[in-house]
Amino acid sequence: MNIAREQLKDATVNQMIALGRDVLMSYNKPDATIDARLLALHVLHCNMSELLLHGNERMTEHLKESFMYMIARRAGGTPLQYITNNQEFMGLEFYVDERVLIPRQDTESLIEAIINYSKTHKLAKAVEVGVGSGCISVSLAHYIDGLILEGIDICQNALDVADKNIKKHNLQERITLLKSDVFADYDGEEESLDLIVSNPPYITFEECKGLMQEVKEFEPRKALTDEGDGLRFYREITKEGKKYLKPNGLLAYEIGYLQGKDVCAILEQEGFKDVQLIQDLAHRDRVVIGTKI
Numbered sequence: 705m706n707i708a709r710e711q712l713k714d715a716t717v718n719q720m721i722a723l724g725r726d727v728l729m730s731y732n733k734p735d736a737t738i739d740a741r742l743l744a745l746h747v748l749h750c751n752m753s754e755l756l757l758h759g760n761e762r763m764t765e766h767l768k769e770s771f772m773y774m775i776a777r778r779a780g781g782t783p784l785q786y787i788t789n790n791q792e793f794m795g796l797e798f799y800v801d802e803r804v805l806i807p808r809q810d811t812e813s814l815i816e817a818i819i820n821y822s823k824t825h826k827l828a829k830a831v832e833v834g835v836g837s838g839c840i841s842v843s844l845a846h847y848i849d850g851l852i853l854e855g856i857d858i859c860q861n862a863l864d865v866a867d868k869n870i871k872k873h874n875l876q877e878r879i880t881l882l883k884s885d886v887f888a889d890y891d892g893e894e895e896s897l898d899l900i901v902s903n904p905p906y907i908t909f910e911e912c913k914g915l916m917q918e919v920k921e922f923e924p925r926k927a928l929t930d931e932g933d934g935l936r937f938y939r940e941i942t943k944e945g946k947k948y949l950k951p952n953g954l955l956a957y958e959i960g961y962l963q964g965k966d967v968c969a970i971l972e973q974e975g976f977k978d979v980q981l982i983q984d985l986a987h988r989d990r991v992v993i994g995t996k997i
């Protein structure tokens with residue numbers, strides 16, 4: 705990116721946003737205008753009405769430099785959320801960076817299904833496998849009174865981000881973390897859990913090749929794919945987790961929208977009852993739940 709210094713001299717906020725937008729458009733970023741605005745909001749620490757109010761004011765040299773640095777990262781493909789270190793999920797703010805998957809709106813269907821279930825069934829103790837940023841565990845602890853959780857992840861980097869989010873939401877008393885390959889190092893008591901929840905890496909090795917560049921290049925591969933048929937973690941968690949669930953304990957998964965039949969079959973083969981497939985807001989299969997007999 706080669707921007708003439710003259711272009712930047714005396715530039716106002718609005719002019720900098722226009723310049724940022726033009727740079728992003730020249731790199732074929734489809735959301736160039738909104739991205740440039742959001743990066744300006746981030747750099748100026750202000751909201752949209754303040755931005756509109758102060759749009760004709762000059763930007764300091766330091767802020768202009770930070771803004772153009774962020775525009776350059778965005779032009780290079782870094783997802784916006786990794787630049788602003790923020791993603792909203794279930795009405796809560798989460799710190800995110802390249803160490804974790806960016807929380808997806810699709811995953812809110814999983815949280816909503818569990819919150820609904822908790823209205824008629826007491827949920828006191830849970831484990832999340834593949835905690836990542838902590839968005840699932842933190843949201844469940846936030847919305848379900850008294851629920852305590854242990855979040856498992858194989859990546860220490862992800863656990864460090866989850867820890868940051870747990871502290872951000874002041875949930876240290878309710879959520880603990882464990883580095884483990886699924887349940888390998890988990891030493892909880894058998895039949896002690898009311899809930900096991902997971903949004904595991906479910907993209908197949910083949911599908912991974914066709915992912916959008918931004919996802920493939922920037923999000924952690926271990927969070928995306930099981931390097932196989934996409935069902936490995938459903939098989940493992942269902943089989944190994946079963947012994948830790950109380951009778952009638954709930955197993956709840958996010959799934960890829962084409963995996964409904966296969967994941968329901970895995971739960972049924974392992975003897976789970978009341979197996980249900982739940983759709984997301986786009987009417988696509990997104991969640992599978994079942995209870996232990």
Ligand SMILES: C[S@@+](CC[C@H](N)C(=O)[O-])C[C@H]1O[C@@H](n2cnc3c(N)ncnc32)[C@H](O)[C@@H]1O
Nearest residue numbers: 807834835836857858859885886903904905927
């Ligand atoms: C799809 S991400 C989900 C992250 C977060 N829970 C969310 O919903 O946004 C899957 C997570 O599983 C973790 N993971 C991958 N392999 C694992 C394994 N063998 N054992 C435990 N966690 C694993 C990844 O590091 C990643 O954080």
